[in-house]
Amino acid sequence: MGYRRMIQAVDTHSGIPMRVITGGVGHIPGASVQEKMHWLAKNDDQLRQLMLREPRGYPAHCCNLLVPPTHPEADAGYIIMEQVEYPMMSGGNTISVVTVLLETGILPMVEPVTKLTLEAPAGLIRVEARCEAGRVKAVTFRNVPAFAAYLDAEIDVPHLGRVRVDVGWGGMFYAIADVRQFKGLELIPEHGREIARISAMIRQAAAEQLPVAHPDYPGVGITISQLSGPSDDPRADWKNAVTMATGPLSWDDPNTWTGAIDRCPCGTGTCAKMAVLNAKGELPLDQDFRHQGILGTIYTGRLVETAQIGGKPAVVPTLSGRSWIFGMNTLILEHDDPLPNGYTMGDIWA
Numbered sequence: 001m002g003y004r005r006m007i008q009a010v011d012t013h014s015g016i017p018m019r020v021i022t023g024g025v026g027h028i029p030g031a032s033v034q035e036k037m038h039w040l041a042k043n044d045d046q047l048r049q050l051m052l053r054e055p056r057g058y059p060a061h062c063c064n065l066l067v068p069p070t071h072p073e074a075d076a077g078y079i080i081m082e083q084v085e086y087p088m089m090s091g092g093n094t095i096s097v098v099t100v101l102l103e104t105g106i107l108p109m110v111e112p113v114t115k116l117t118l119e120a121p122a123g124l125i126r127v128e129a130r131c132e133a134g135r136v137k138a139v140t141f142r143n144v145p146a147f148a149a150y151l152d153a154e155i156d157v158p159h160l161g162r163v164r165v166d167v168g169w170g171g172m173f174y175a176i177a178d179v180r181q182f183k184g185l186e187l188i189p190e191h192g193r194e195i196a197r198i199s200a201m202i203r204q205a206a207a208e209q210l211p212v213a214h215p216d217y218p219g220v221g222i223t224i225s226q227l228s229g230p231s232d233d234p235r236a237d238w239k240n241a242v243t244m245a246t247g248p249l250s251w252d253d254p255n256t257w258t259g260a261i262d263r264c265p266c267g268t269g270t271c272a273k274m275a276v277l278n279a280k281g282e283l284p285l286d287q288d289f290r291h292q293g294i295l296g297t298i299y300t301g302r303l304v305e306t307a308q309i310g311g312k313p314a315v316v317p318t319l320s321g322r323s324w325i326f327g328m329n330t331l332i333l334e335h336d337d338p339l340p341n342g343y344t345m346g347d348i349w350a
Helices: 033-043 045-052 091-103 189-209 267-279
Strands: 005-013 017-023 062-067 076-081 113-120 123-132 135-142 147-157 161-169 173-178 222-230 238-244 289-292 298-309 312-321 324-333
Touching (some): 033 062, 091 312, 161 189, 173 189, 173 267, 222 267, 267 298, 267 312
Parallel strands (some): 017 062, 238 289
Antiparallel strands (some): 135 312, 147 161
């Protein structure tokens, strides 16, 4: 018996499923995890497609590949994979990676707090995990600096009209729009189809009309969007729904005006939102920011110091959240599988 590929993975969720590949992938060259990520994208993008497309994945699905770190201070490295891109950083995926590393014994767990350093494509991520009885109860990490690229910019969104957006970097560039601009729309699961439609259109229009650049990550643009509004839950300060692309958007094809909603509060999206609020004078340093996702779960962020990115003001965020393991998986690709890269279908994909 033989297989073309056999991948070992741990399946986790923080609302949204976040797979962590622990075995079955050979050596990936590169002098940094970012270089390894670029090599993987160029030479073995089949892995990402296989893990995230049907029948092994679905639109709202992320994946991480554990790799040896290249930095002497790092305990482990990881490459983040999503439906249309390889993000430099992801908060929810980082929380899931830490949970898998510690709960499976890949790295030793120390109770009550385990400190470790991960190497993401964005660089070093310092982590503290609160642990109890062999479980990771909370993960707090110090993210890369975040900043606001645009505040209250007006864009022309075909079929929607003029929309006011902020653009913030929190590990990805987010186009952020206040949901109150859209009458009757609420950040609830029942409105998921319309949230995804509007968000996808905002993302595409913002990418076309608002140029962005990060000095450390050339070529990274606006790839994701966030609808945001105040929460009526006393446990939270704001609520959000981040929509990830599941394919290219064409203004000529309404079938592509969609995406997949992040089922968790979104870590880098929370960091981008905090940077925007800080730039507007609405969120000071050293104050908890409780960000609620569409399912009601909460990540807690905090801005801990100021920084500079390309000579412009930035802030350093921390983020706390939790992930849960729900499965151990061996995923197979047989030699004669007629769909070796998986597939998408227009009923639920863009």
